[in-house]
Amino acid sequence: MKKYLLSFALVVLSVTAFAQTGYEKAMTEKITKLEACKSPEDFQALANDFQRIAEKEKDKWQPLYYVAFSFIQKGRIQMRDGKTADLDIPADQAMKYLASAETIENNSEIHLLKKMAYSLKMMVNPMQRYMTDGAKAAEELAVAEKLNPDNPRVALIKAEDMYFTPEQYGGSKTKGLELFKLALEKFNSFKPKTSVDPVWGKEEAEYFISQPLK
Known part of the structure; x- marks a missing residue:
């Protein structure tokens, strides 16, 4: 009986290890695509890919983080191209996923992305939003640095x-x-x-x- 229980335990461990390996493999495959993304459409597609992983891995903060990161990169390209009026959209999408990630783990990386999202929102109208979104961006940066200097x-x-x-x-x-x-x-x-x-x-x-x- 003990031998059977031991064998069953090993099977469970093997299945768990395989699942983790599958998750890491899927994540790594998508993460490596970040450097190849050149357009808002590229980052939107990658955000969709990470979102599908996040839907399966509900206890992991990293897929949610990378959904948000993809939206922020999309916004940064739009800003570079002078499309500042549209920056609220990717920034708000990023914030939604960061809020979910923060319920799983509160860390420096998440707060840094929140800073970047608020900075995007500020760039819609810097003169009007400096004291609102700009101030929130500074607060999030301070939290990110405090959590991990x-x-x-x-x-x-x-x-x-x-x-x-x-x-x-x-x-x-x-x-x-x-x-x-x-x-x-x-x-x-x-x-x-x-x-x-x-x-x-x-x-x-x-x-x-x-x-x-x-």
Whole structure:
């Protein structure tokens, strides 16, 4: 009887391991597609893919995180293309999934994306929204940094903010560059907790460090 119970336990463990491997494989396959996305449509399709994984893996925060990240990247491309009037839509979609992710785990990565989503909303009308969405973005960044001061993506976004903010509003390309260097140092020592945790951002830090100041 003990032998039978042991065999049954091993079967259960094997099935569980296979399920985890299947989840990680599906996630890794989609995560690797992030770099290939070039258009809002690409990121929308990827958000849909992560959403399908999230519907199956209801106890995992990472699929919800990547749905939100895909929407934020979609919005950032729209912002780059001058379509700022439309930024509320991807930002609000991202916030919906981040709220769900936060019920599973409260961590620095989730709050950093909330900061990025609020920043997108602010860019719809910076003068009018600086004291509302801009303030919320700053609050979320502070929470993200408090939860994990060593998070390299927090340092990266702080560098972006400093680099791209006009000098008359407190920005500085020189100080931004120094923050990109600090971010890179943190990336070089950063180790994700799982194979599907966020790792994005290092290439961006390296890019800005390589650019001459103008």
